Amino acid sequence: MQQVFTKAVARNIFLGSAAFFLAIYLVLTWATWRAIPRRDHAAAMTPQVVAGKYLFDTNDCQGCHTVNGEGSYFAPELDNVYTRRGPAFIKAWIAAQPTGVPGRRQMPNFHFDGQQLDDIVAYLKWLSKVDTNNWPPNIQG
Ligand code: HEC
Incomplete structure (x- = not known):
């Protein structure tokens, strides 16, 4: 052979x-x-964005939420929440927690003051501008 x-x-x-x-x-x-x-990233991290990120990290938002898919899958993706909801909704939402609606997952109240809410919104706005190569492919994340 x-x-x-x-x-x-x-x-x-x-x-x-x-x-x-x-x-x-x-x-x-x-x-x-x-x-x-x-x-x-084109937009610079202003001191306010840094302050918002600090609050975001020290209050473990990613313990429940994802950012660009990283984090926990208990609560909605926050990378694009600024685009989906806008600043006024986000501030009102965070201040109004927990909703206490039966059957819905709950988010704790963090007792942020107005300045802290503005900082978090500034960070979420900055996040929404990060070039994620069009990910997630739909606005719901
Ligand atoms: C213990 C879990 C938990 C933590 C910690 C948490 N969240 Fe949430 N969050 C939730 C849940 C659950 C929802 C959705 C509730 C619903 O839809 O009724 C939510 C919803 C939201 C929404 C609205 C999302 C949307 O798509 O409408 C925003 C904004 C938000 N959270 C911001 C934050 C920020 C900022 C932090 C940190 C300071 C944080 N969350 C920490 C559980 C959490």
Whole structure:
């Protein structure tokens, strides 16, 4: 019987495909590095945005909510909540918790003052402008 699949053939398949996929890997890495500066965030983090993020993090909003899909899946995505609801709704919502509506998941009241609510809204507005490559694909998140 003729030996077609020799050791040399196996080695060539291994080396050839390793080189091929290494080349693909390098091209994709290069493409990502090239795209990052274009997708970098345009809006600067103002001190108010930083203050809002601090409140967001220290009160563990992501313990229930997701931001760009990261966090807990107990409560709605907040990356695009500013676009969906607008500042007035968000402030009124946070101040009015818990709703106490039977059968609905509840959000605690954090007793934020007006300034803190403004800071959180500033952070949520900033979040809504992050270039997420059009993710999530629909507004409901
Ligand atoms: C213990 C869980 C929990 C934590 C912690 C929490 N939330 Fe919520 N949040 C919820 C739930 C549940 C809802 C949806 C309730 C409903 O639809 O009746 C909600 C809804 C919201 C909404 C309205 C979302 C929409 O799509 O209409 C906003 C805005 C919001 N939360 C902001 C925050 C912020 C800011 C924090 C942190 C300071 C926070 N939440 C912390 C549970 C939580």
